[in-house]
Amino acid sequence: MVDSFSPTPEEFLGYSVKLGVWTNWSRGPVFGATLTLDRQRGSLLISFTAFFVTIVAVRFWRLACSILHRKLSVAERRDALYYQRQAIFRNSASAESALWSLIRVTWAWRHLSQTRSLYRTLPSIVFAAFTLAAFSFASGFSSSISTEIGDEVLLDGTHCGYLDQFTLNPEENFQFGTSWEANLIANAANYAEQAYSPNNIGIFSSAIFVRRQLDTVSLNFEAPCPFQEHLCRSNSSNLLLDSGYVDTGYQLGVNLRPDQSILFRQVVQCAPLVTDGHKTPTDYYGLSNYTSYNYGRVISLLSPEDDPNHTLTIKNIEFQYVPPGSRVAPSGYLLNVLKSFTYHGVTLYGDFIPEPGLRRSGADVYLFFLSGNGVGSSIPLHDPWYRFNTKSNAALGQFNTNESRPAYRPSEEASPLGYAAHLFGLDTADFTGSRYSSLGEIMTAYAANEDASRFLWFLQAISNNPTDLSLIVKKLGSQSLASHKSLDRNIQGPLPDDQWKLDVTYWWNISLSALQATFINTACGSNNPDVLRLQTNATNPGQRSICENQKILSTQYISLSVFGLYFTYITGLLITILSLIIDPILDYAQRRWKYREYENLEWISNETLQLQRLAYDESGQGEWSKCTDYVPVTAPDEKLGLLNLADPEHPRLRQPKSPRPSKEIPRVPWLTVVLGRDNGGIDEEPGEGYDDADFSATSTCHSNSPA
Incomplete structure (x- = not known):
């Protein structure tokens, strides 16, 4: 919730940042009150606050001395140590000077006093030392009114919006949508490569996410088969990934009140699939060098010759590799991706309708087919998805190297991997109905309902940003595989027996990185007039509540705790005022009513x-x-x-x-x-x-x- 802000936001890495006072709801309505300034003004305010604390320290010591001096005052004859201590309290300008004077007095009387000088002065020494330490700490850490808040700033959502892929014509989609998606996926892959790597390698000059990475609360490498057991190559060594409930505020930086925050959870299960009984030799355009795989009926056909009963048709393994004497260089791994998006068990859209054994209630189903396509290995690879366990008739030197030794290639034309994705929290509100044919129509129908429009805008932002795994794999191709790092000129280096799990985990991390960028990209929109005219922009309070409340991290600005500023200055002013008026008040009371006459006159006389x-x-x-x-x-x-x-x-x-x-x-x-x-x-x-x-x-x- 934005309370007030500067009408002229500054630019940060292409993003407009709001200056002024706003509420950071992740810290609550009181402690979350935040003031964002540019770095110059913020540094001046922090420096002035530190100086103000030193002044308050002096005034606090004078106030404390005034009270202590009167409390210790007695109207009877005492030794010189008593009067020296009283004189120190009366005339020391600060806790530091009093501490040094008290130590010197104690040292001077160490052999002369018969009344245990240290015992008498120790409480005063401790109090002076504590006051000095407390205000030194307060002065040195007065910047905590900034560091406690961190580098969080609020984006200006003036250009908030997203490119709706379904509303663009083919030319617009090719000109703007494709390049936009490719750029976002490449950035997400680069970020995942560093921020999500096991050792967190890499230094980022512009890390702007409020959380460095989204957590994966469960990473199970020994999960059961996500489909009917006869379809999986193993029923006990598959992969399950669970994001836990992702909070749009705490983890994605959408600065909403707690009662407006949206929680959602992603759970994916995947396993390499068997091919026996699911593949057949196929004549394709009159050629017999093709193999078809059948795991469900395709929805859209590229040509009339395509067989709807075959999910994928691909070249035979012999024709994926360079024949001896051929000048055509192998192109590396080939990945084919098919998806099926379901709602309440019904396929709404996608590439195919899964066979019954692959269908999962409340889950979208993906198929990833991995083809060697010219990649060879000098040793067998026993990973159940790669399966480089067929010795090639061609020597390894014919796989684009100068060496000549035995080579291995995959045993399948296209090795299938099944992937079931559950998304919890987004299907709890049933907005669908026979009268609505698209999410856009639903958004229009629920525009007057702020909560519903906020939720639907959230759905649209995710749907129209490249967070979907199929899109990520299609855009990156073979570079989406973690095994690509050990691939040299189409010669695959050694791989562990669970390499496919590392590949899927890498895809998962890229999708999480893309998800982190989703609402920042939406809040910023585009400054390109050609793209801006194609954007779907926020038009109602529910949508604007997300657009105008996106947090990022910025080192170009300073965010200060308003509560910390109020507490520091109000408390400091009260201490200062009280230290200035206590003596005149007590002096007046002594003159007028003889109140504590001896104590007050001793204070004056000292x-x-x-x-x-x-x-x-x-x-x-x-x-x-x-x-x-x-x-x-x-x-x-x-x-x-x-x-x-x-x-x-x-x-x-x-x-x-x-x-x-x-x-x-x-x-x-x-x-x-x-x-x-x-x-x-x-x-x-x-x-x-x-x-x-x-x-x-x-x-x-x-x-x-x-x-």
Whole structure:
């Protein structure tokens, strides 16, 4: 659901991305609120947030010190360690400076204190260290408001749509549809080759899927025969693949509310089929060098001569290989694919109607025929689909190499593989009826129903993107086989005995890759005006809800958690405001109602400038005012004394001399030294002498504040 976005989306790898605030429903309505910005503005916001956190850390420490200082304040005589700790809490600018000062105080009193200095200062040290660590972590990881969301952005579905293959005329389909499909399948195969490989080999410069790959929850290499047992070459070593329920939101990036999300599941079972009783020699166009396979009646015939009772007719094995002396190079593996799409047990469309033994309730049936077509091997291959176990009369050198050694070729003109595909979750809503002849008519009829139109758009997007296995194998041909990697100039390298399972798994992975790209391709549509006019575009709220809510991954933009931003700035502002107002509030309460008078006055008096004022005041220097304010002041132009450095290890403030008698008493130098009158080498001006004898100074502090 998009709450707001920039009216001018930026381009990302050809895709338009919406900037602004939107809701990422995979994280919920609260934590999923997301702000997407371009990288420059996003980086500035993250940097400013980190700086703001450091400011909040300072204000939090001042607030904590204000509370701790008052809590620890007692109106009775205590030792110097107590007053030093209080002074640190009052004057430390940050948790870091307080931590260092507390450690130094603890170290200084380690041998002198008889009251366990470490025990008394340890809680304060721990609190300062914890505060420093917590805010250092918060500042360093303030970028988590972005990394927690990840690189997910929302596509702009302005050009959302798909090419409906059934509405294109042959020329349009050849010009646009075929090349479009071929490009998508090639990209899907490349992605599957890397992202779905067992070792996940490969680095992608533009991986945009919200999930790197779709999971296969079940991969069973010892599955039973998916058809009637007499049709399978084995009843216990077949293949079953199960995708589990695929969530359009979590796994495909369609950003719908949880109650609008669509779940579906694909389960496929396949097995090599027997050929005994299913193949016959055939005359084709008057030639007898053909073999026909019969696993069901074909629906569409290429020519009147085609026999509807034969599923596939192909050249005999001898004619698939280069005769000695021929200049025609072998063309490599040949794959023929036939499909039968069913609904409630009835074949709706496809290439053939399966024989009863191949029919599966609720499953589409595919037949893949593998022909050697010139490929040879130097060793027998016992895979039940390849079956290179017939020794060839021709030497291996005649298979397009310079070597001359025995060669093996397939024992079948076309080895059949049966494939049953179940699609769960899509047939639960029965939209079919005698009055509707196509899915397009159903979409028109249910356009007013948002949920139904959303579901039907989902079906159309899958149907009109190359996710179907038969289309993938047809487009890629022999390159769709995993065995193609070990094929060199029509010489097949060694293969495991279950190579066919690896081939089918590879097809499966390509189809999953194509499925991942389906809704991204649909949401983006095409910018080509010629293609755009042929697109079927979203026209109602249900369809637009999918078009306008497709997520991808992008490193060109930064998505930030709106909740994280609100939490950071609101909490930080509250801490800052509270730290600024707590002292004036408590000061007012103390003045007005004498609330915690001693604690508040000790807090004021322990401030750096007030401590300085206390030192001079108690030594009888200065006429001070504003003694409970932040900055105390003296009378204008009043001068204060210097340090007494008679003992450099114990500096003190100079105290003023006692009032002199009316008669001048001569100064005796040696008496001056004995009595400690040495001034550390600093000459005293007339009228500014100081007396080092202890005395009780009396001073008056004038305050401008009300009592």
